[in-house]
Amino acid sequence: MICAGIDGGSRALKVVIFDVAAQKILASAVRDQHVDHNGLAEETFGALLREAGLQRSDIKRVIATGYARNLIKAADTTMTEITCHAVGVRFLCPQAMTVIEIGGQDSKLLRLDPPPASTVRDFAMNDRCAAGTGRFLEVVAARLDTTLSELGSLAERAASPAAISSTCVVFAETEIIGLLASGVAREDIVAGVQNAIATRLTAMAGSHLESPILFTGGVALIPGMREALERALANPVTLSPQPQITGALGAAILAGRSIK
Amino acid sequence: MNEPPAQISLEQWHHRYTSLRAAGFHEAPYGGPLERHFTAGDYRLAQLRFDNSAAALRLWNFLLTETERLFAAQRAGKKIIGTMKDLGTVPIMAYALPDTIAFYPDGTWWIPCIMRQSTRDLAIADSLGIDESFCPVRAMLGAFETHQHFPPPDLLICSVGATCDDFSAIAQRLASRGLAILWWEIPARRTPEPTEEAIALPGGFLAGGRQVDFVQAELQRVSAALAKTVGHEVTDARLAEGITAANRIRDMLRQLRNLVFTAPRCPLPALEMLIAEMLAIHYCSDRQQTQEVLGELLAEVLRRIAVSAGTLPADAVRVFWVNPVADLQAMNLLEECGGRLCGTEFMFCHALDPIPTDVAPMEALARMALADPMIGPSADRAKRIMHDVRQFGAEAVLISRIPGASHCALEGSAIRAIIQRESNVPVVEIEVPPLNEGVRASLRTRLEALVETVRRRRTS
Numbered sequence: 251m252i253c254a255g256i257d258g259g260s261r262a263l264k265v266v267i268f269d270v271a272a273q274k275i276l277a278s279a280v281r282d283q284h285v286d287h288n289g290l291a292e293e294t295f296g297a298l299l300r301e302a303g304l305q306r307s308d309i310k311r312v313i314a315t316g317y318a319r320n321l322i323k324a325a326d327t328t329m330t331e332i333t334c335h336a337v338g339v340r341f342l343c344p345q346a347m348t349v350i351e352i353g354g355q356d357s358k359l360l361r362l363d364p365p366p367a368s369t370v371r372d373f374a375m376n377d378r379c380a381a382g383t384g385r386f387l388e389v390v391a392a393r394l395d396t397t398l399s400e401l402g403s404l405a406e407r408a409a410s411p412a413a414i415s416s417t418c419v420v421f422a423e424t425e426i427i428g429l430l431a432s433g434v435a436r437e438d439i440v441a442g443v444q445n446a447i448a449t450r451l452t453a454m455a456g457s458h459l460e461s462p463i464l465f466t467g468g469v470a471l472i473p474g475m476r477e478a479l480e481r482a483l484a485n486p487v488t489l490s491p492q493p494q495i496t497g498a499l500g501a502a503i504l505a506g507r508s509i510k
Numbered sequence: 511m512n513e514p515p516a517q518i519s520l521e522q523w524h525h526r527y528t529s530l531r532a533a534g535f536h537e538a539p540y541g542g543p544l545e546r547h548f549t550a551g552d553y554r555l556a557q558l559r560f561d562n563s564a565a566a567l568r569l570w571n572f573l574l575t576e577t578e579r580l581f582a583a584q585r586a587g588k589k590i591i592g593t594m595k596d597l598g599t600v601p602i603m604a605y606a607l608p609d610t611i612a613f614y615p616d617g618t619w620w621i622p623c624i625m626r627q628s629t630r631d632l633a634i635a636d637s638l639g640i641d642e643s644f645c646p647v648r649a650m651l652g653a654f655e656t657h658q659h660f661p662p663p664d665l666l667i668c669s670v671g672a673t674c675d676d677f678s679a680i681a682q683r684l685a686s687r688g689l690a691i692l693w694w695e696i697p698a699r700r701t702p703e704p705t706e707e708a709i710a711l712p713g714g715f716l717a718g719g720r721q722v723d724f725v726q727a728e729l730q731r732v733s734a735a736l737a738k739t740v741g742h743e744v745t746d747a748r749l750a751e752g753i754t755a756a757n758r759i760r761d762m763l764r765q766l767r768n769l770v771f772t773a774p775r776c777p778l779p780a781l782e783m784l785i786a787e788m789l790a791i792h793y794c795s796d797r798q799q800t801q802e803v804l805g806e807l808l809a810e811v812l813r814r815i816a817v818s819a820g821t822l823p824a825d826a827v828r829v830f831w832v833n834p835v836a837d838l839q840a841m842n843l844l845e846e847c848g849g850r851l852c853g854t855e856f857m858f859c860h861a862l863d864p865i866p867t868d869v870a871p872m873e874a875l876a877r878m879a880l881a882d883p884m885i886g887p888s889a890d891r892a893k894r895i896m897h898d899v900r901q902f903g904a905e906a907v908l909i910s911r912i913p914g915a916s917h918c919a920l921e922g923s924a925i926r927a928i929i930q931r932e933s934n935v936p937v938v939e940i941e942v943p944p945l946n947e948g949v950r951a952s953l954r955t956r957l958e959a960l961v962e963t964v965r966r967r968r969t970s
Contacts, residue, residue, distance in 0.1 A: 317951065332959035333966065356952070361930075369970045370963045372936035375956060456923060458930050 251509065252276065252304065253311045255334065255501025256295060256325060258287050258318030261354025261384060262468060264498040265294050267302055267309070270506030273341075277302040278495045283354075287318035295324055311505040315497050317355070329504055331497045332373050336360055338500030339464050340368035342491050347460035350451055350479060350487070351496070352469035357382040357447075359454050374454045379418050382450030384469045386419050390443045393426050394436045402473025405441040412442030422446065444474050448482035459485060466490035515814055515821045517559040517779055517845070520545055526562055538568055538799065540575040547574045559842050561782045561821060565806035572794050572803050573785055576613070577659050579795045583611050584661040589740045592663030594650075594681060595673050596696070598756075598791040598861035599879045603733055605797050606752035607740045613795045615666075616677070618650035618659055619836065631656070640683055644676045645915040646836045646944050654684060665739040666691050667732055672698035672885035676914065692735050694728040696879060697721055699886040711881040712863035714897075715890055726876035733872070749871035755797055757864050762804040763790050764862055769811050771852045771902040775820030777811045780841040780851040784834065787854060790861040821845075827964040828852035830904035832895060832925065836912045836944030840953065844908070847957040848965075853902040855895050857884055888921045892928035899935060905964045907937040908957075912944065936963050 251271055257264040261283050267276045279298045284290040291314075299306060314325030315334040322328075331351075339349045340362070349360040361371040376382045384398075391398050412434050415422045422443070429439055447469075463485055465476050470493035479487045490496055518526060527543040544567060548555045552574060560566060584590050591612040593600035604612035618631065631652025635641070640648040653659040668681050668691050685691050699717055702708040707719035733744040742748075766786060770778045778786075786807055793800040814820060822845055829844060830853035844851070860881035866874040883891045899907060907929055909922040926937045938960050940953060 330955050330959040330962055333962045367970045369966045372938055373959060374939065377941040456927050
């Protein structure tokens, strides 16, 4: 039996096709999000099916998740990204107890029930401000005239990370302008921003974090972020094997379970 | 006349009202179709879904006519006492006096939530330097300027001390506008010292005897000011009568809560429960009518329970809600996402406890005032919440936060940590800003996720 999960995130759309019997990912795709969420989902899903040599009728069930989940017409039903990430993480890292997920416009911290359960014990999410999210890094990259993919290598060369506000992207951007004007190195600013995001997550985490801690979501791909989180949490943080597709994978697995 | 329980829109209430009238429905003097409040400017009513019972209609009409009631009382020569921040204490003293009613100007925070958002209350507060970084209670600054929501009170009383920082700032701004305010101090509740008598408070807490004496002395000062304003003494006999009446209302609310939160099918929606509970502290400026409104709600709830009828599916997730919201749609949203209210702590749970009747009335009020959850440690609030979570069988705890409301900005996290430490119940914090449709999608995600979390844990 084959199922699919579609994660309509704010910055990227992720699709996973999953063989339920073999418990194996057959194909996956990540695309930059578009204003037409459903159109992009249809196109990406269709392309992935072709790539995997499958027909739409081969897919027994599709679950959509993510911020655009209710717009995706290919889905049979929807689940929130909280639930889907928990299931995806349990598949990829069976022992994980805590999940940090930083996406384009939100960040989440999930406390999981002990394995083998893939249930969430509770969770916390950022509120209105994007200070703890990938959007923060995009703003910084633009301000420092670099790209997201280069941020990590810049941060690795930091000698003395700058102190930057962790509470507001707008204030932080103003701070960055001030730091640049003061001659602070770009490397130190990037490292400071990574620390600020990690600090924000720490505040969200509260005092009861259980290890192993798994880091997932698109921002996990940016070098230096995992280390910043480890420093802020004073705990080892493991990078998810396929951080961008965790939610879509969880949705696909849940689609399979809903048929059983 | 009795239709199956349902949640209906304002427009649907128009038709429901017509059929109720045709069936000979008996209304209170402040009755009428719900949409008349919308026509008068309560535009946000159109975004809500209401319980379809006649009892709920009466509750809404009672709530939405408080302004008219206050102006009518003043025209009739009654003394109007404005009391701020004490959450249920001063009104008991005021209602002990003849021809006197009390109201909470801080209750103006509801106005942008539901009533007459076209009024300029918040804009006026902005212009007075109290912007959106403050608690929505700042709306009362505008209300005191416009005199549209309540008449100028004959006496304005405010408790200070262990109250929210931003509320204090707002009240001080009022004073700086030339309003005469009688300040009385409520200290932060502390553990009795070893050398001090430990006094039992409602809710199971303790306070030092010296604190109780101090608050009692402060309330005596308030009592003297009330007597001077009204021209009658607040005697022990009158106060005892007031306490008895308050306890009657509290008893009805406790019954209502027990019935609604423990019924297998939810017999009354979250929104109406929030409004009903608010009556505990201020009676909507009519203590007698409060009893009648609650009596009808209780009868409706009992009727629904008897026939296993409810407004929500039987498997709705049982959620304990901490702190009131500034956007009432959040209460509807919980139910749309598959949840139901199963316990609340809206920061005035002490006003639901019986006031002691085995001590002198003024001491009883002092004990009650000291039981206020807002003046004690967060651990006390968490302890009570945990107790009620267990009592009502809640499956999750939702802690809501209003941006700018400094009292709960950090307390939510503290309460969350304690509940997480002491139980296995999922706890989630949400921020619900007033007048902000922009966060509705993310709020929905959080509520849906909480409901999913509980459902998956049920079957795991």
